[in-house]
Amino acid sequence: MLGSGFWTAMYKSFELGLLYAIMALGVYVTFRVLDFPDLTVDGSFTTGAGIAAIGISSGLHPLAATLLAVAGGALAGMMTGLIHTKGKINPLLSGILMMIALHSINLRIMGKPNIGLLNQETLFTSLEKGFMFIAVVGALVLVIKFIIDGFLKTDIGLALRATGDNARMIRSFGVKTDSTIVVGVSLSNALVALSGALVAQYQGYADLQSGVGMIVIGLASVIIGEAIFGKRTIARVTFAVLLGAVLYRLILAVALQMEVDSTDLKLLTALIVIFALTLPRIRGNMKQKAVSRKRAVEMMKVGGEG
Amino acid sequence: MLHIEQVSKVFNPGSPDEKLALSHINLQLRAGEFVTIIGSNGAGKSTLMNLISGVLFPDIGSISIGNQAVTSMPEHARSRFIGRVFQDPMAGTAPSMTIEENLAIAKRRGKRRGLSFGVKRADRKWFKEQLATLGIGLDDRLQAKAGLLSGGERQALSLLMATFMKPKLLLLDEHTAALDPARAELITTLTERIVQEHQLTTLMVTHNMEQAIRLGNRLIMMDKGRIILDIGAEQKRKLTVDKLLYEFERIRGAKLADDRVVLGG
Numbered sequence A: 001m002l003g004s005g006f007w008t009a010m011y012k013s014f015e016l017g018l019l020y021a022i023m024a025l026g027v028y029v030t031f032r033v034l035d036f037p038d039l040t041v042d043g044s045f046t047t048g049a050g051i052a053a054i055g056i057s058s059g060l061h062p063l064a065a066t067l068l069a070v071a072g073g074a075l076a077g078m079m080t081g082l083i084h085t086k087g088k089i090n091p092l093l094s095g096i097l098m099m100i101a102l103h104s105i106n107l108r109i110m111g112k113p114n115i116g117l118l119n120q121e122t123l124f125t126s127l128e129k130g131f132m133f134i135a136v137v138g139a140l141v142l143v144i145k146f147i148i149d150g151f152l153k154t155d156i157g158l159a160l161r162a163t164g165d166n167a168r169m170i171r172s173f174g175v176k177t178d179s180t181i182v183v184g185v186s187l188s189n190a191l192v193a194l195s196g197a198l199v200a201q202y203q204g205y206a207d208l209q210s211g212v213g214m215i216v217i218g219l220a221s222v223i224i225g226e227a228i229f230g231k232r233t234i235a236r237v238t239f240a241v242l243l244g245a246v247l248y249r250l251i252l253a254v255a256l257q258m259e260v261d262s263t264d265l266k267l268l269t270a271l272i273v274i275f276a277l278t279l280p281r282i283r284g285n286m287k288q289k290a291v292s293r294k295r296a297v298e299m300m301k302v303g304g305e306g
Numbered sequence B: 001m002l003h004i005e006q007v008s009k010v011f012n013p014g015s016p017d018e019k020l021a022l023s024h025i026n027l028q029l030r031a032g033e034f035v036t037i038i039g040s041n042g043a044g045k046s047t048l049m050n051l052i053s054g055v056l057f058p059d060i061g062s063i064s065i066g067n068q069a070v071t072s073m074p075e076h077a078r079s080r081f082i083g084r085v086f087q088d089p090m091a092g093t094a095p096s097m098t099i100e101e102n103l104a105i106a107k108r109r110g111k112r113r114g115l116s117f118g119v120k121r122a123d124r125k126w127f128k129e130q131l132a133t134l135g136i137g138l139d140d141r142l143q144a145k146a147g148l149l150s151g152g153e154r155q156a157l158s159l160l161m162a163t164f165m166k167p168k169l170l171l172l173d174e175h176t177a178a179l180d181p182a183r184a185e186l187i188t189t190l191t192e193r194i195v196q197e198h199q200l201t202t203l204m205v206t207h208n209m210e211q212a213i214r215l216g217n218r219l220i221m222m223d224k225g226r227i228i229l230d231i232g233a234e235q236k237r238k239l240t241v242d243k244l245l246y247e248f249e250r251i252r253g254a255k256l257a258d259d260r261v262v263l264g265g
Protein backbone atom coordinates (compact mmCIF):
# COMPACT_ATOMS: atom_id res chain seq x y z
CA MET A 1 0.00 0.00 0.00
CA LEU A 2 2.73 2.45 0.96
CA GLY A 3 5.43 2.89 -1.65
CA SER A 4 9.13 2.91 -0.89
CA GLY A 5 8.91 6.69 -1.38
CA PHE A 6 6.99 6.86 1.86
CA TRP A 7 9.62 5.01 3.85
CA THR A 8 12.43 7.05 2.35
CA ALA A 9 10.58 10.17 3.39
CA MET A 10 10.07 8.82 6.90
CA TYR A 11 13.74 7.87 7.21
CA LYS A 12 14.78 11.29 6.07
CA SER A 13 12.40 12.91 8.53
CA PHE A 14 13.77 10.80 11.33
CA GLU A 15 17.30 11.90 10.46
CA LEU A 16 16.32 15.53 10.30
CA GLY A 17 14.32 15.13 13.50
CA LEU A 18 17.45 14.04 15.33
CA LEU A 19 19.35 17.10 14.11
CA TYR A 20 16.49 19.44 15.03
CA ALA A 21 16.24 17.74 18.42
CA ILE A 22 19.43 19.55 19.44
CA MET A 23 17.69 22.85 18.69
CA ALA A 24 14.65 21.68 20.67
CA LEU A 25 16.89 20.97 23.67
CA GLY A 26 18.11 24.55 23.41
CA VAL A 27 14.54 25.84 23.36
CA TYR A 28 13.80 23.64 26.38
CA VAL A 29 16.63 25.30 28.30
CA THR A 30 15.23 28.80 27.84
CA PHE A 31 11.47 28.19 27.81
CA ARG A 32 11.25 25.58 30.50
CA VAL A 33 14.35 25.76 32.66
CA LEU A 34 14.88 29.52 32.67
CA ASP A 35 11.27 30.49 31.99
CA PHE A 36 12.66 32.92 29.41
CA PRO A 37 10.70 32.85 26.13
CA ASP A 38 13.65 33.46 23.84
CA LEU A 39 12.92 34.26 20.21
CA THR A 40 16.60 34.67 19.29
CA VAL A 41 16.37 31.11 18.00
CA ASP A 42 15.02 32.08 14.56
CA GLY A 43 18.15 34.12 14.00
CA SER A 44 20.74 32.00 15.77
CA PHE A 45 19.77 28.84 13.90
CA THR A 46 20.71 30.58 10.66
CA THR A 47 23.82 32.01 12.31
CA GLY A 48 24.92 28.45 13.03
CA ALA A 49 24.11 27.29 9.51
CA GLY A 50 25.78 30.32 7.95
CA ILE A 51 29.00 30.17 9.96
CA ALA A 52 29.39 26.45 9.31
CA ALA A 53 28.73 26.88 5.58
CA ILE A 54 31.04 29.83 5.07
CA GLY A 55 33.69 28.10 7.18
CA ILE A 56 33.53 24.86 5.27
CA SER A 57 33.40 26.45 1.83
CA SER A 58 36.40 28.57 2.66
CA GLY A 59 38.41 25.49 3.50
CA LEU A 60 38.03 25.12 7.23
CA HIS A 61 37.79 21.63 8.68
CA PRO A 62 34.06 20.82 9.11
CA LEU A 63 34.55 20.20 12.81
CA ALA A 64 36.27 23.54 13.31
CA ALA A 65 33.54 25.26 11.29
CA THR A 66 30.88 23.58 13.43
CA LEU A 67 32.57 24.63 16.66
CA LEU A 68 32.81 28.17 15.34
CA ALA A 69 29.08 28.05 14.64
CA VAL A 70 28.44 26.97 18.23
CA ALA A 71 30.50 29.89 19.49
CA GLY A 72 28.53 32.25 17.23
CA GLY A 73 25.25 30.97 18.65
CA ALA A 74 26.51 31.37 22.21
CA LEU A 75 27.54 34.93 21.46
CA ALA A 76 24.11 35.74 20.01
CA GLY A 77 22.47 34.27 23.11
CA MET A 78 24.78 36.23 25.35
CA MET A 79 23.74 39.44 23.58
CA THR A 80 20.06 38.64 24.12
CA GLY A 81 20.77 37.91 27.77
CA LEU A 82 22.62 41.20 28.16
CA ILE A 83 19.92 43.19 26.37
CA HIS A 84 17.44 41.77 28.85
CA THR A 85 19.48 41.98 32.05
CA LYS A 86 21.51 45.13 31.50
CA GLY A 87 19.03 46.97 29.31
CA LYS A 88 16.05 45.91 31.47
CA ILE A 89 14.09 45.05 28.34
CA ASN A 90 11.55 42.29 28.66
CA PRO A 91 12.57 38.80 27.54
CA LEU A 92 10.28 38.54 24.51
CA LEU A 93 11.32 41.90 23.14
CA SER A 94 15.02 41.24 23.83
CA GLY A 95 14.78 38.05 21.78
CA ILE A 96 12.88 39.74 18.95
CA LEU A 97 15.43 42.57 18.81
CA MET A 98 18.32 40.13 18.63
CA MET A 99 16.50 38.04 16.04
CA ILE A 100 16.02 41.09 13.82
CA ALA A 101 19.63 42.15 14.32
CA LEU A 102 20.76 38.65 13.38
CA HIS A 103 18.93 38.80 10.06
CA SER A 104 21.35 41.52 9.00
CA ILE A 105 24.34 39.95 10.73
CA ASN A 106 23.68 36.57 9.12
CA LEU A 107 23.69 38.10 5.66
CA ARG A 108 26.98 39.82 6.52
CA ILE A 109 28.42 36.48 7.63
CA MET A 110 27.20 34.55 4.61
CA GLY A 111 27.72 37.28 2.03
CA LYS A 112 24.83 35.92 -0.02
CA PRO A 113 21.43 34.44 0.78
CA ASN A 114 22.40 30.87 -0.02
CA ILE A 115 25.64 28.91 0.26
CA GLY A 116 25.83 25.47 -1.36
CA LEU A 117 27.97 22.73 0.18
CA LEU A 118 27.32 19.98 -2.31
CA ASN A 119 30.88 19.24 -3.31
CA GLN A 120 32.40 20.05 0.02
CA GLU A 121 33.46 17.66 2.71
CA THR A 122 31.15 17.94 5.71
CA LEU A 123 30.88 16.08 9.01
CA PHE A 124 28.43 13.72 7.34
CA THR A 125 30.33 12.99 4.13
CA SER A 126 31.64 9.63 5.21
CA LEU A 127 28.44 8.74 7.01
CA GLU A 128 25.99 6.73 4.95
CA LYS A 129 22.43 7.93 5.24
CA GLY A 130 19.95 5.50 6.72
CA PHE A 131 20.53 3.16 9.62
CA MET A 132 24.16 4.05 10.21
CA PHE A 133 23.35 7.74 10.20
CA ILE A 134 20.54 7.34 12.67
CA ALA A 135 22.75 5.27 14.98
CA VAL A 136 25.67 7.69 14.97
CA VAL A 137 23.67 10.92 15.11
CA GLY A 138 21.25 9.37 17.61
CA ALA A 139 24.21 8.57 19.87
CA LEU A 140 25.56 12.09 19.50
CA VAL A 141 22.19 13.58 20.41
CA LEU A 142 21.90 11.30 23.43
CA VAL A 143 25.37 12.33 24.59
CA ILE A 144 24.31 15.98 24.36
CA LYS A 145 21.15 15.15 26.29
CA PHE A 146 23.12 13.44 29.07
CA ILE A 147 25.55 16.34 29.28
CA ILE A 148 22.64 18.76 29.70
CA ASP A 149 21.02 16.49 32.30
CA GLY A 150 24.29 16.39 34.20
CA PHE A 151 24.89 20.11 33.88
CA LEU A 152 21.45 20.89 35.30
CA LYS A 153 22.43 18.92 38.42
CA THR A 154 25.64 20.83 39.08
CA ASP A 155 25.73 23.80 41.43
CA ILE A 156 25.53 26.18 38.47
CA GLY A 157 22.78 24.07 36.94
CA LEU A 158 20.74 24.17 40.14
CA ALA A 159 21.17 27.95 40.26
CA LEU A 160 20.01 28.17 36.65
CA ARG A 161 16.90 26.12 37.34
CA ALA A 162 16.10 28.07 40.47
CA THR A 163 16.42 31.30 38.47
CA GLY A 164 13.52 30.14 36.31
CA ASP A 165 11.64 28.72 39.25
CA ASN A 166 11.99 31.34 41.98
CA ALA A 167 14.37 34.18 41.19
CA ARG A 168 13.83 35.94 44.50
CA MET A 169 14.77 32.83 46.44
CA ILE A 170 17.94 32.10 44.51
CA ARG A 171 19.08 35.70 44.86
CA SER A 172 18.67 35.40 48.60
CA PHE A 173 21.12 32.50 48.42
CA GLY A 174 23.77 34.55 46.71
CA VAL A 175 23.20 33.96 43.02
CA LYS A 176 23.34 36.88 40.62
CA THR A 177 20.37 36.02 38.45
CA ASP A 178 21.56 38.35 35.69
CA SER A 179 24.52 36.01 35.24
CA THR A 180 22.53 32.79 35.29
CA ILE A 181 20.16 34.20 32.68
CA VAL A 182 23.04 35.17 30.39
CA VAL A 183 24.64 31.74 30.84
CA GLY A 184 21.37 29.94 30.18
CA VAL A 185 20.41 31.91 27.08
CA SER A 186 23.95 31.52 25.71
CA LEU A 187 23.89 27.77 26.27
CA SER A 188 20.50 27.55 24.60
CA ASN A 189 21.56 29.43 21.49
CA ALA A 190 24.83 27.51 21.30
CA LEU A 191 22.72 24.35 20.97
CA VAL A 192 20.44 26.00 18.43
CA ALA A 193 23.42 27.10 16.33
CA LEU A 194 24.93 23.60 16.55
CA SER A 195 21.66 22.26 15.22
CA GLY A 196 21.71 24.84 12.42
CA ALA A 197 25.29 23.94 11.51
CA LEU A 198 24.48 20.24 11.36
CA VAL A 199 21.28 20.70 9.38
CA ALA A 200 23.14 22.83 6.83
CA GLN A 201 25.75 20.09 6.41
CA TYR A 202 23.06 17.44 6.18
CA GLN A 203 21.07 19.30 3.54
CA GLY A 204 24.10 20.50 1.63
CA TYR A 205 23.34 24.21 1.85
CA ALA A 206 22.77 27.08 4.23
CA ASP A 207 19.91 29.44 3.53
CA LEU A 208 19.32 32.86 5.02
CA GLN A 209 15.69 31.94 5.60
CA SER A 210 16.33 28.52 7.16
CA GLY A 211 15.74 29.74 10.72
CA VAL A 212 12.36 31.33 10.08
CA GLY A 213 9.73 29.75 12.29
CA MET A 214 12.35 27.68 14.11
CA ILE A 215 11.19 28.86 17.51
CA VAL A 216 7.71 27.47 16.92
CA ILE A 217 9.15 24.18 15.74
CA GLY A 218 11.28 24.02 18.87
CA LEU A 219 8.31 24.81 21.05
CA ALA A 220 6.21 22.25 19.21
CA SER A 221 8.85 19.62 19.93
CA VAL A 222 9.04 20.51 23.61
CA ILE A 223 5.29 20.60 24.04
CA ILE A 224 4.51 17.46 22.04
CA GLY A 225 7.24 15.61 23.91
CA GLU A 226 6.04 16.73 27.33
CA ALA A 227 2.40 16.03 26.50
CA ILE A 228 3.09 12.48 25.37
CA PHE A 229 6.05 11.36 27.43
CA GLY A 230 5.60 13.32 30.64
CA LYS A 231 7.88 15.62 32.56
CA ARG A 232 8.43 14.17 35.99
CA THR A 233 12.23 14.39 36.08
CA ILE A 234 14.74 16.35 34.06
CA ALA A 235 16.19 13.26 32.42
CA ARG A 236 12.69 12.33 31.37
CA VAL A 237 11.78 15.74 29.98
CA THR A 238 14.95 16.07 27.94
CA PHE A 239 14.28 12.63 26.51
CA ALA A 240 10.69 13.64 25.82
CA VAL A 241 11.95 16.74 24.00
CA LEU A 242 14.16 14.60 21.73
CA LEU A 243 11.29 12.28 20.94
CA GLY A 244 9.00 15.26 20.45
CA ALA A 245 11.38 16.73 17.87
CA VAL A 246 11.53 13.47 15.92
CA LEU A 247 7.80 12.95 16.21
CA TYR A 248 7.15 16.45 14.92
CA ARG A 249 9.18 15.72 11.78
CA LEU A 250 7.34 12.45 11.27
CA ILE A 251 3.97 14.19 11.60
CA LEU A 252 5.06 16.70 8.96
CA ALA A 253 6.27 13.91 6.69
CA VAL A 254 2.94 12.15 6.96
CA ALA A 255 1.14 15.42 6.27
CA LEU A 256 3.27 15.96 3.16
CA GLN A 257 2.56 12.41 2.02
CA MET A 258 -1.13 13.19 2.43
CA GLU A 259 -0.50 16.01 0.01
CA VAL A 260 -0.78 18.89 2.38
CA ASP A 261 0.68 21.85 0.53
CA SER A 262 4.19 22.56 1.80
CA THR A 263 3.34 26.24 2.11
CA ASP A 264 0.74 25.24 4.71
CA LEU A 265 3.26 23.48 6.93
CA LYS A 266 3.83 26.45 9.21
CA LEU A 267 0.07 26.75 9.68
CA LEU A 268 -0.04 23.06 10.51
CA THR A 269 2.78 23.57 13.03
CA ALA A 270 0.91 26.39 14.73
CA LEU A 271 -2.21 24.22 14.92
CA ILE A 272 -0.23 21.34 16.43
CA VAL A 273 1.22 23.64 19.10
CA ILE A 274 -2.19 25.09 19.95
CA PHE A 275 -3.60 21.59 20.15
CA ALA A 276 -0.80 20.27 22.34
CA LEU A 277 -1.07 23.28 24.64
CA THR A 278 -4.82 23.12 25.11
CA LEU A 279 -5.15 19.34 25.26
CA PRO A 280 -3.92 18.90 28.86
CA ARG A 281 -6.27 21.68 30.04
CA ILE A 282 -9.28 20.24 28.22
CA ARG A 283 -8.46 16.79 29.56
CA GLY A 284 -8.14 18.23 33.07
CA ASN A 285 -11.45 20.08 32.78
CA MET A 286 -13.26 16.98 31.58
CA LYS A 287 -11.87 14.96 34.46
CA GLN A 288 -12.85 17.70 36.89
CA LYS A 289 -16.40 17.80 35.53
CA ALA A 290 -16.72 14.03 35.74
CA VAL A 291 -15.58 14.07 39.36
CA SER A 292 -17.95 16.91 40.21
CA ARG A 293 -20.84 15.11 38.57
CA LYS A 294 -20.08 11.93 40.46
CA ARG A 295 -19.86 13.79 43.75
CA ALA A 296 -23.10 15.67 43.04
CA VAL A 297 -24.89 12.39 42.39
CA GLU A 298 -23.48 10.85 45.55
CA MET A 299 -24.45 13.84 47.62
CA MET A 300 -27.97 13.82 46.22
CA LYS A 301 -28.28 10.17 47.21
CA VAL A 302 -27.12 10.94 50.74
CA GLY A 303 -29.56 13.87 50.85
CA GLY A 304 -32.40 11.66 49.59
CA GLU A 305 -31.76 9.04 52.24
CA GLY A 306 -31.52 11.57 55.07
CA MET B 1 27.17 42.54 64.65
CA LEU B 2 24.77 44.81 62.78
CA HIS B 3 25.25 48.57 62.67
CA ILE B 4 22.64 50.77 61.07
CA GLU B 5 23.42 54.46 61.19
CA GLN B 6 21.19 57.34 60.16
CA VAL B 7 19.44 55.31 57.50
CA SER B 8 16.58 56.90 55.57
CA LYS B 9 14.58 55.68 52.61
CA VAL B 10 12.15 57.61 50.42
CA PHE B 11 9.93 55.89 47.88
CA ASN B 12 8.85 57.68 44.70
CA PRO B 13 10.75 60.87 45.53
CA GLY B 14 9.32 64.02 44.01
CA SER B 15 6.07 62.41 42.92
CA PRO B 16 2.64 62.77 44.54
CA ASP B 17 3.17 59.24 45.93
CA GLU B 18 6.31 60.30 47.75
CA LYS B 19 6.68 58.32 50.94
CA LEU B 20 9.27 58.57 53.65
CA ALA B 21 9.38 54.89 54.60
CA LEU B 22 12.34 55.09 56.98
CA SER B 23 13.60 58.17 58.73
CA HIS B 24 17.02 58.36 60.41
CA ILE B 25 17.04 54.84 61.74
CA ASN B 26 19.82 53.95 64.15
CA LEU B 27 20.11 50.37 65.29
CA GLN B 28 23.00 48.39 66.74
CA LEU B 29 22.76 44.67 67.31
CA ARG B 30 25.25 42.70 69.39
CA ALA B 31 26.17 39.17 68.34
CA GLY B 32 23.59 36.70 69.57
CA GLU B 33 20.84 39.24 70.10
CA PHE B 34 17.34 38.09 69.12
CA VAL B 35 15.23 41.14 68.41
CA THR B 36 11.51 41.06 67.74
CA ILE B 37 10.01 43.96 65.81
CA ILE B 38 6.40 45.09 65.98
CA GLY B 39 4.70 48.12 64.54
CA SER B 40 1.71 49.45 62.69
CA ASN B 41 0.98 48.87 59.01
CA GLY B 42 3.41 50.69 56.79
CA ALA B 43 5.73 51.46 59.71
CA GLY B 44 8.70 50.46 57.55
CA LYS B 45 9.51 47.07 59.03
CA SER B 46 9.78 45.26 55.71
CA THR B 47 11.64 48.19 54.20
CA LEU B 48 14.20 47.93 56.99
CA MET B 49 14.62 44.21 56.31
CA ASN B 50 15.02 44.91 52.60
CA LEU B 51 17.67 47.54 53.27
CA ILE B 52 19.62 45.17 55.49
CA SER B 53 19.47 42.35 52.95
CA GLY B 54 20.32 44.56 49.97
CA VAL B 55 17.02 44.22 48.11
CA LEU B 56 16.80 48.01 48.51
CA PHE B 57 19.47 50.59 49.18
CA PRO B 58 19.25 53.49 51.64
CA ASP B 59 19.11 57.05 50.33
CA ILE B 60 21.34 58.17 53.16
CA GLY B 61 23.02 56.41 56.06
CA SER B 62 25.23 53.36 56.34
CA ILE B 63 24.87 49.70 57.18
CA SER B 64 27.55 47.25 58.23
CA ILE B 65 27.48 43.61 59.22
CA GLY B 66 30.31 42.48 61.49
CA ASN B 67 33.14 44.73 60.43
CA GLN B 68 32.10 44.80 56.84
CA ALA B 69 30.44 47.88 55.34
CA VAL B 70 27.61 46.60 53.16
CA THR B 71 25.71 49.82 52.38
CA SER B 72 26.13 49.49 48.62
CA MET B 73 26.92 45.78 48.41
CA PRO B 74 24.45 44.02 46.08
CA GLU B 75 21.99 41.50 47.46
CA HIS B 76 23.69 38.42 46.06
CA ALA B 77 27.04 39.38 47.56
CA ARG B 78 25.52 40.24 50.92
CA SER B 79 23.74 36.91 51.12
CA ARG B 80 26.88 35.31 52.46
CA PHE B 81 26.15 36.96 55.81
CA ILE B 82 22.39 36.69 55.83
CA GLY B 83 19.75 33.99 56.10
CA ARG B 84 16.18 35.03 55.32
CA VAL B 85 12.69 33.61 55.61
CA PHE B 86 9.86 35.43 53.84
CA GLN B 87 6.23 35.79 54.78
CA ASP B 88 4.99 33.95 51.70
CA PRO B 89 5.66 30.20 52.06
CA MET B 90 6.06 30.07 48.26
CA ALA B 91 8.89 32.57 48.32
CA GLY B 92 11.59 30.63 50.14
CA THR B 93 11.90 27.49 48.04
CA ALA B 94 12.06 26.52 44.37
CA PRO B 95 8.82 24.59 43.87
CA SER B 96 9.78 22.46 40.87
CA MET B 97 13.01 21.34 42.49
CA THR B 98 13.35 18.56 45.03
CA ILE B 99 13.88 19.10 48.74
CA GLU B 100 17.48 17.93 48.49
CA GLU B 101 18.15 20.25 45.56
CA ASN B 102 16.72 23.15 47.50
CA LEU B 103 18.95 22.25 50.42
CA ALA B 104 21.96 21.98 48.11
CA ILE B 105 21.29 25.51 46.88
CA ALA B 106 21.08 26.73 50.47
CA LYS B 107 24.25 24.89 51.40
CA ARG B 108 26.19 27.03 48.93
CA ARG B 109 24.74 30.32 50.11
CA GLY B 110 27.24 33.03 49.33
CA LYS B 111 29.86 30.57 48.06
CA ARG B 112 31.23 30.04 44.59
CA ARG B 113 29.17 27.72 42.46
CA GLY B 114 30.96 25.50 39.97
CA LEU B 115 30.41 22.38 37.93
CA SER B 116 30.48 19.80 40.69
CA PHE B 117 27.25 17.99 41.41
CA GLY B 118 24.91 19.94 43.66
CA VAL B 119 23.72 16.97 45.69
CA LYS B 120 26.53 14.61 46.65
CA ARG B 121 26.13 11.34 48.49
CA ALA B 122 27.64 12.72 51.68
CA ASP B 123 25.27 15.69 51.48
CA ARG B 124 22.26 13.41 51.39
CA LYS B 125 23.10 11.89 54.73
CA TRP B 126 23.66 15.31 56.26
CA PHE B 127 20.47 16.74 54.72
CA LYS B 128 18.53 13.83 56.17
CA GLU B 129 19.91 14.49 59.63
CA GLN B 130 19.14 18.18 59.33
CA LEU B 131 15.58 17.53 58.12
CA ALA B 132 15.05 15.09 60.95
CA THR B 133 15.69 17.88 63.46
CA LEU B 134 12.52 19.57 62.18
CA GLY B 135 10.57 16.56 63.40
CA ILE B 136 7.89 16.73 60.71
CA GLY B 137 8.90 13.73 58.62
CA LEU B 138 10.58 15.60 55.78
CA ASP B 139 13.70 13.44 56.21
CA ASP B 140 12.02 10.64 54.25
CA ARG B 141 11.09 12.91 51.37
CA LEU B 142 14.43 14.14 50.02
CA GLN B 143 13.33 13.52 46.43
CA ALA B 144 9.90 15.14 46.78
CA LYS B 145 9.39 18.40 44.97
CA ALA B 146 9.19 21.39 47.29
CA GLY B 147 6.04 22.54 45.49
CA LEU B 148 4.20 19.52 46.86
CA LEU B 149 4.76 20.50 50.48
CA SER B 150 2.12 22.23 52.59
CA GLY B 151 2.64 25.85 53.58
CA GLY B 152 3.85 24.90 57.04
CA GLU B 153 6.23 22.25 55.75
CA ARG B 154 7.62 24.66 53.21
CA GLN B 155 8.15 27.32 55.83
CA ALA B 156 9.95 24.81 58.04
CA LEU B 157 12.15 23.88 55.08
CA SER B 158 12.81 27.57 54.35
CA LEU B 159 13.77 28.10 57.97
CA LEU B 160 16.20 25.19 57.83
CA MET B 161 17.65 26.47 54.54
CA ALA B 162 18.12 29.93 55.98
CA THR B 163 19.82 28.76 59.16
CA PHE B 164 21.74 25.51 58.73
CA MET B 165 24.79 27.27 57.34
CA LYS B 166 24.79 29.54 60.39
CA PRO B 167 24.37 33.02 58.93
CA LYS B 168 25.80 36.00 60.78
CA LEU B 169 22.35 37.51 60.67
CA LEU B 170 18.90 35.93 60.41
CA LEU B 171 16.03 38.03 59.04
CA LEU B 172 12.46 36.83 59.54
CA ASP B 173 9.71 39.01 58.11
CA GLU B 174 6.37 37.76 59.46
CA HIS B 175 7.40 34.25 58.54
CA THR B 176 4.47 32.70 60.40
CA ALA B 177 1.79 35.18 59.31
CA ALA B 178 0.48 33.15 56.37
CA LEU B 179 0.02 29.96 58.40
CA ASP B 180 -2.87 28.67 60.46
CA PRO B 181 -2.37 28.97 64.24
CA ALA B 182 -1.17 25.41 64.81
CA ARG B 183 1.38 25.61 61.98
CA ALA B 184 2.43 29.07 63.07
CA GLU B 185 3.09 27.73 66.53
CA LEU B 186 5.19 24.91 65.12
CA ILE B 187 7.33 27.31 63.09
CA THR B 188 7.65 29.63 66.07
CA THR B 189 8.88 26.79 68.27
CA LEU B 190 11.34 25.68 65.60
CA THR B 191 12.58 29.25 65.20
CA GLU B 192 13.14 29.63 68.90
CA ARG B 193 15.04 26.37 69.11
CA ILE B 194 17.21 26.94 66.04
CA VAL B 195 18.13 30.50 67.02
CA GLN B 196 19.00 29.30 70.50
CA GLU B 197 21.03 26.36 69.26
CA HIS B 198 23.20 28.33 66.81
CA GLN B 199 23.14 31.54 68.86
CA LEU B 200 22.01 33.41 65.73
CA THR B 201 21.77 37.17 65.69
CA THR B 202 18.15 37.56 64.64
CA LEU B 203 15.65 40.20 63.59
CA MET B 204 12.08 38.96 63.55
CA VAL B 205 9.08 40.99 62.44
CA THR B 206 5.76 39.81 63.83
CA HIS B 207 2.22 41.03 64.25
CA ASN B 208 1.70 38.82 67.23
CA MET B 209 2.31 40.94 70.36
CA GLU B 210 2.35 38.01 72.71
CA GLN B 211 4.92 36.28 70.51
CA ALA B 212 7.01 39.42 70.25
CA ILE B 213 7.15 39.58 74.02
CA ARG B 214 7.74 35.88 74.61
CA LEU B 215 10.51 35.39 72.04
CA GLY B 216 13.93 36.94 71.94
CA ASN B 217 15.81 39.20 74.27
CA ARG B 218 15.01 42.62 72.88
CA LEU B 219 11.89 44.23 71.45
CA ILE B 220 11.62 47.13 69.03
CA MET B 221 8.49 49.00 68.10
CA MET B 222 8.34 50.98 64.87
CA ASP B 223 5.89 53.60 63.67
CA LYS B 224 5.89 55.89 60.65
CA GLY B 225 9.43 55.07 59.65
CA ARG B 226 10.95 55.47 63.11
CA ILE B 227 11.96 53.25 65.97
CA ILE B 228 9.78 54.55 68.79
CA LEU B 229 10.51 52.02 71.46
CA ASP B 230 13.52 49.80 72.18
CA ILE B 231 13.16 47.46 75.12
CA GLY B 232 16.13 45.48 76.43
CA ALA B 233 16.19 42.00 77.93
CA GLU B 234 15.77 43.12 81.51
CA GLN B 235 12.65 45.22 80.94
CA LYS B 236 11.27 42.82 78.37
CA ARG B 237 10.89 40.05 80.92
CA LYS B 238 8.39 42.18 82.79
CA LEU B 239 6.54 43.31 79.70
CA THR B 240 2.88 42.47 79.02
CA VAL B 241 0.66 43.11 76.01
CA ASP B 242 -1.29 45.74 77.98
CA LYS B 243 1.86 47.59 78.97
CA LEU B 244 3.04 47.54 75.38
CA LEU B 245 -0.23 48.97 74.05
CA TYR B 246 -0.16 51.59 76.76
CA GLU B 247 3.40 52.56 75.84
CA PHE B 248 2.40 52.95 72.22
CA GLU B 249 -0.52 55.23 73.08
CA ARG B 250 1.63 57.25 75.42
CA ILE B 251 4.27 57.86 72.73
CA ARG B 252 2.02 58.32 69.73
CA GLY B 253 -1.00 59.82 71.39
CA ALA B 254 -3.12 57.38 69.40
CA LYS B 255 -4.09 53.74 69.45
CA LEU B 256 -1.94 51.26 67.56
CA ALA B 257 -3.31 51.19 64.02
CA ASP B 258 -2.72 47.69 62.83
CA ASP B 259 -5.47 45.69 61.18
CA ARG B 260 -3.54 42.47 61.53
CA VAL B 261 -2.35 42.77 65.06
CA VAL B 262 -2.73 39.71 67.22
CA LEU B 263 -2.76 40.43 70.89
CA GLY B 264 -2.39 36.95 72.26
CA GLY B 265 -1.04 33.68 70.89
Ligand SMILES: Nc1ncnc2c1ncn2[C@@H]1O[C@H](COP(=O)(O)OP(=O)(O)OP(=O)(O)O)[C@@H](O)[C@H]1O
Pocket: B011, B012, B019, B020, B021, B039, B040, B041, B042, B043, B044, B045, B046, B047, B048
Ligand atom coordinates in the same frame (compact mmCIF):
# COMPACT_ATOMS: atom_id res chain seq x y z
N1 LIG C 1 8.44 49.48 46.64
C1 LIG C 1 7.72 50.47 47.21
N2 LIG C 1 7.33 51.54 46.49
C2 LIG C 1 6.63 52.53 47.07
N3 LIG C 1 6.25 52.54 48.34
C3 LIG C 1 6.60 51.51 49.12
C4 LIG C 1 7.35 50.42 48.59
N4 LIG C 1 7.56 49.52 49.57
C5 LIG C 1 6.97 50.03 50.67
N5 LIG C 1 6.40 51.23 50.41
C6 LIG C 1 5.71 52.09 51.36
O1 LIG C 1 6.60 52.34 52.43
C7 LIG C 1 5.92 52.27 53.67
C8 LIG C 1 6.56 51.22 54.55
O2 LIG C 1 6.27 49.95 54.00
P1 LIG C 1 6.72 48.57 54.68
O3 LIG C 1 6.35 47.49 53.74
O4 LIG C 1 8.14 48.67 55.07
O5 LIG C 1 5.80 48.52 55.96
P2 LIG C 1 5.66 47.38 57.04
O6 LIG C 1 6.02 47.94 58.34
O7 LIG C 1 6.37 46.16 56.62
O8 LIG C 1 4.09 47.16 56.99
P3 LIG C 1 3.23 45.82 57.13
O9 LIG C 1 3.04 45.62 58.57
O10 LIG C 1 1.95 46.18 56.46
O11 LIG C 1 3.97 44.73 56.46
C9 LIG C 1 4.48 51.99 53.34
O12 LIG C 1 3.77 53.20 53.36
C10 LIG C 1 4.51 51.43 51.96
O13 LIG C 1 3.34 51.74 51.26
Ligand SMILES: [Mg+2]
Pocket: B045, B046, B047
Ligand atom coordinates in the same frame (compact mmCIF):
# COMPACT_ATOMS: atom_id res chain seq x y z
MG1 LIG D 1 5.84 44.18 56.05
